[in-house]
Amino acid sequence: DVKVTQSSRYLVKRTxxxxxxxxxxxxxxxxxxxxxxxxxxxxxxxxxxxxxxxxEKGDIPEGYSVSRxxxxxxxLILESASTNQTSMYLCASSLLLSGTEQYFGPGTRLxxx
Amino acid sequence: GDSVTQMEGPxxxxxxxxxxxxxxxxxxxxxxxxxxxxxxxxxxxxxxxxTKADDKxxxxxxxxxxxxxxxxxxxxxxxxxxxxxxxYFCALRNTGNxxxxxxxxxxxxxx
Numbered sequence: 629d630v631k632v633t634q635s636s637r638y639l640v641k642r643t644x645x646x647x648x649x650x651x652x653x654x655x656x657x658x659x660x661x662x663x664x665x666x667x668x669x670x671x672x673x674x675x676x677x678x679x680x681x682x683x684e685k686g687d688i689p690e691g692y693s694v695s696r697x698x699x700x701x702x703x704l705i706l707e708s709a710s711t712n713q714t715s716m717y718l719c720a721s722s723l724l725l726s727g728t729e730q731y732f733g734p735g736t737r738l739x740x741x
Numbered sequence: 742g743d744s745v746t747q748m749e750g751p752x753x754x755x756x757x758x759x760x761x762x763x764x765x766x767x768x769x770x771x772x773x774x775x776x777x778x779x780x781x782x783x784x785x786x787x788x789x790x791x792t793k794a795d796d797k798x799x800x801x802x803x804x805x806x807x808x809x810x811x812x813x814x815x816x817x818x819x820x821x822x823x824x825x826x827x828x829y830f831c832a833l834r835n836t837g838n839x840x841x842x843x844x845x846x847x848x849x850x851x852x
Contacts, residue, residue: 632784659838670844671785671830678838718784722840727773727792730832730840732784 631655632733634719640739647706649736651719657731658724660702662686662694665716665735677702678724709740743768747831747843754821754850762816762846764805764831772833774798774807774814779828779845788816788829821850 635650653660661676663686673686675694683694691713695703702721706713716737720730748763766772773792777785789798794809803818814831831843 661840668844671842673840720785722834724838726836726838727834729773729775729787729790729834730785732777732786734784735782 632719632721632731634717634733634736636736637734638737638739640741641706641709642741643710645706645709645740647709647738647740649704649706649717649719649738651702651704651721651733652700653702653721653731654700655721655731656699657721658699659722659730660696661720661722661730662692662702662704663718663720664688665718671718674704709738711740714738714740743772743833743835743839743841745831745833745841745843747829748846750828750845751847751849754848756823756850756852757820758850760816760818760821760825760848762829762831762848764814764816764843766812766814766831766833766841768812768833768835768841770836771809772835774805775832775834776803776805776814776816777830777832777842779830781827785830821848823850823852826850 662674663671677696693705719733722730775790776788778788789800791798791807797806828845
């Protein structure tokens, strides 16, 4: 079974802190994604990566950066956390192969106070 | 641009009722279509998928048929159970390797 793991299920940080969210997948997937999920807004894509050291901005990249140094690991960084970044963060991965689905991690619920 | 529109919720049904959640899409070419389910406090799980027109995806009693002519992929189940209570997301993957999601439909099944 494909497994996507995220470093924390719950995280509480203070405004202005630098926050790292880690995601690891074990199925050699080329694509990796970071979304945030907010009530009434569905999933919004923050960044994605289709290869090591490659990244593409999604719909809402402002205030975030990412790092992909190894194929299996995709990190989301909040350079200076703000209260409006309180959300559920979901990581996903997929094969590059057309028609294949994404696999999601369990999510990290981040609260910024 | 490409997009997915799904039925607004929340939906509340009695156990054993028939379920339909509507989903329509906009995309060029022939996208692949998916239904995901999200249980409380968890990530999304793939429920079913279809990769070409007229394909029917099915899993756990749920079904959806890829209708190119109506650009739809409606989710159905003949008899829902309390354990089906969750949020359901319709999604597509286009030929450009991009994924698009609907906003989700919350389903509550009452005994």
